[in-house]
Amino acid sequence: MVMETTKIPDIPIPASRVGLGTWAIGGFQWGGADDDESVRTIHAALDLGINLIDTAPAYGFGHSEEVIGRAIAERGQRDRVIIATKGGLERRGDALFRNGTRRQIFEEVELSLARLRTDYIDLYQVHWPDPQTPYEETAEALRDLKREGKIRAVGVSNYSIEAMERFRRVTPIASAQPPFNLFEREAEVDIIPWCRAHGVATLTYGALCRGLLSGAINKETQFSGDDLRKVDPKFLPPRFEQYLKAVELLERYARERYQTGVLALAVRWVLDTPGVSVALWGTRHPGELAPLEEVMRFRLDDEARAYVEAVVAETVHDPVGPEFMAPPERPAEAAPHMGAPL
Numbered sequence: 001m002v003m004e005t006t007k008i009p010d011i012p013i014p015a016s017r018v019g020l021g022t023w024a025i026g027g028f029q030w031g032g033a034d035d036d037e038s039v040r041t042i043h044a045a046l047d048l049g050i051n052l053i054d055t056a057p058a059y060g061f062g063h064s065e066e067v068i069g070r071a072i073a074e075r076g077q078r079d080r081v082i083i084a085t086k087g088g089l090e091r092r093g094d095a096l097f098r099n100g101t102r103r104q105i106f107e108e109v110e111l112s113l114a115r116l117r118t119d120y121i122d123l124y125q126v127h128w129p130d131p132q133t134p135y136e137e138t139a140e141a142l143r144d145l146k147r148e149g150k151i152r153a154v155g156v157s158n159y160s161i162e163a164m165e166r167f168r169r170v171t172p173i174a175s176a177q178p179p180f181n182l183f184e185r186e187a188e189v190d191i192i193p194w195c196r197a198h199g200v201a202t203l204t205y206g207a208l209c210r211g212l213l214s215g216a217i218n219k220e221t222q223f224s225g226d227d228l229r230k231v232d233p234k235f236l237p238p239r240f241e242q243y244l245k246a247v248e249l250l251e252r253y254a255r256e257r258y259q260t261g262v263l264a265l266a267v268r269w270v271l272d273t274p275g276v277s278v279a280l281w282g283t284r285h286p287g288e289l290a291p292l293e294e295v296m297r298f299r300l301d302d303e304a305r306a307y308v309e310a311v312v313a314e315t316v317h318d319p320v321g322p323e324f325m326a327p328p329e330r331p332a333e334a335a336p337h338m339g340a341p342l
């Protein structure tokens with residue numbers, strides 16, 4: 001298998017066009033994860049030629065980063081791996097709030113470096129825009145961390161074009177990370193074309209729409225513990241049946257036309273979208289990466305693309321986006337008490 005690669009600005013080595021997503025490896029919001037299995041998954045990904053690993057402190061409150069740190073320490077060859085992590089979410093109890101202040105970012109980078117057992121982060125991305133902090137302040141923080149050598153490239157995630165325009169007046173943006181898959185296509189309207197026009201690499205997330213496009217989910221599938229798919233509106237009535245029907249039709253088409261499954265079709269559809277640099281594919285089981293070989297052996301032509309898009313449009317009557325995942329802004333601080341205590 002020949003892995004497709006791409007160039008991410010400020011990253012000296014080519015990046016694999018499929019990146020390993022490690023949100024579920026953090027366990028939290030995914031019903032828990034088995035760390036040894038996760039380490040085997042990371043090693044399997046590296047063996048298959050996936051050299052970009054996307055993570056965040058938000059994934060299991062640091063646990064995903066710790067598991068990646070362990071996996072890379074056990075494997076060695078740190079310089080062959082592109083670690084893409086994020087910052088800008090503040091933990092309060094078991095909740096996360098947007099916080100793009102300089103202080104927050106500087107604190108988080110140190111914690112990420114320690115958890116990842118490394119002295120530099122290849123790509124540091126702002127996880128979500130924080131409307132309570134000027135984008136320029138966040139950009140200055142990342143610019144300064146890059147100057148210090150703690151991070152090599154600066155990225156953003158879930159940013160609007162307006163936010164990216166302001167941000168890049170302070171420091172260049174190497175990458176943007178929007179959601180993008182066959183069921184969540186908003187980014188193709190503006191974000192991806194803008195990135196393409198401005199030399200910003202795109203690491204699109206959720207290639208399988210949280211597993212929905214894997215072909216392994218059906219009406220009987222039960223999610224355990226705190227798995228966020230229990231509250232994901234795509235996995236609930238009345239939409240769940242519509243999405244499953246689309247998956248069934250896509251699976252049939254993938255078999256007939258390409259002798260592959262819906263998963264490979266879905267990842268290929270993302271990769272063949274002009275302007276997509278990397279598709280992030282989340283998994284915590286090594287065997288789940290087996291279809292990668294099929295993904296790398298075909299391309300979607302215009303006719304196939306139009307067909308799969310029509311299937312989705314005709315089957316999913318009541319589409320919904322990934323907005324339910326967006327973390328809230330920080331709650332207003334309690335007003336400082338003025339005057340004498342009552």
Ligand SMILES: NC(=O)c1ccc[n+]([C@@H]2O[C@H](COP(=O)([O-])OP(=O)(O)OC[C@H]3O[C@@H](n4cnc5c(N)ncnc54)[C@H](OP(=O)(O)O)[C@@H]3O)[C@@H](O)[C@H]2O)c1
Binds near residue numbers: 204
């Ligand atoms: N920047 C952001 O705000 C943001 C938001 C979301 C995601 N992301 C990034 O993008 C990555 C990918 O997104 P995602 O993890 O949410 O979702 P995804 O890639 O769309 O789907 C991941 C899930 O699909 C299932 N799956 C994967 N391969 C499979 C296979 N071969 N057979 C059956 N099921 C399979 C697994 O579910 P099970 O584990 O249950 O088997 C896996 O956890 C994340 O891990 C994260 O790095 C970023």
